[in-house]
Amino acid sequence: MGCSIAVTNQKGGVGKTTTAVNLAASLGALGKRVLLVDTDPQGNSTSGFGINKRELEKSVYHIIVGQAKASEVKKMTAFKKVDILPAGIDLAAAEIELVDLPERSYRLRNALLPLKESYDFIIIDCPPSLGLITINALAAADTILIPIQCEFYALEGLSQLMATVRQVKRLYNPRIDVEGVLLTMYDARLNLTLQVVEEIKKFFPKKVCKTVIPRNVRLSEAPSFGMPVLYYDKASKGSTAYLELAQEIIKNHR
16 A cells, blocks of 8 residues: 655745655656645646646546545656646635535545555645645645755744644544655755754754755756656756655655
8 A cells, every 4th residue: 555645844935846746756767656646726746747737627626625536536647657636726715615524634535545555655745834735635644754945944834834743643643754854955065054954953853864955957947847857857966866865765665
């Protein structure tokens, strides 16, 4: 049965979607069957895999509100062994509609259960907020991967995120654990980067991933071509880093 990993941080601009897209692609390239679940109304993971979110007939929205099964929404991507449950702007409405629905915190988990046998990994890209959609994603996840950028405000909001994770663990999903903390936008030439890394290691002893994601122009360019960096420029530092992350995660789950 596949392992579900929620990529989450309510702080924007930390490389959350970049991580979800490129980790999914790298796991697929290494031979694992992967389902990427886009739960962000911006739909950036969807467009990052070359899918036009404006042309979607059904999306994660229809799954969450009970209008479609996950198997009906699932799309194959053009990239090795990766399928996707895409998202569009309609997902923003689900945040309001969920309030009145039965089992409102378990809608995504229940929808994904029939698919878990078909995949080695399910990667869930969470929205940059701590609302009901994120709670659905965390209730459906086995572990969470927290991308943190190596910048001055890196730890801002993390205590709030961890409080939410503890609440989800207590109320909805007692099995959830921290997969790891992923350092993004890493630049070893900057003293600030090294200081931030030290602070993060104090905050999360033994949970910081060995792999770090460097600042890399190719990582920024790839989404505009609708492809993960591995397929845009395999030789780039960003591509190498996400392959290393995928290998680290595979090793953790052996």
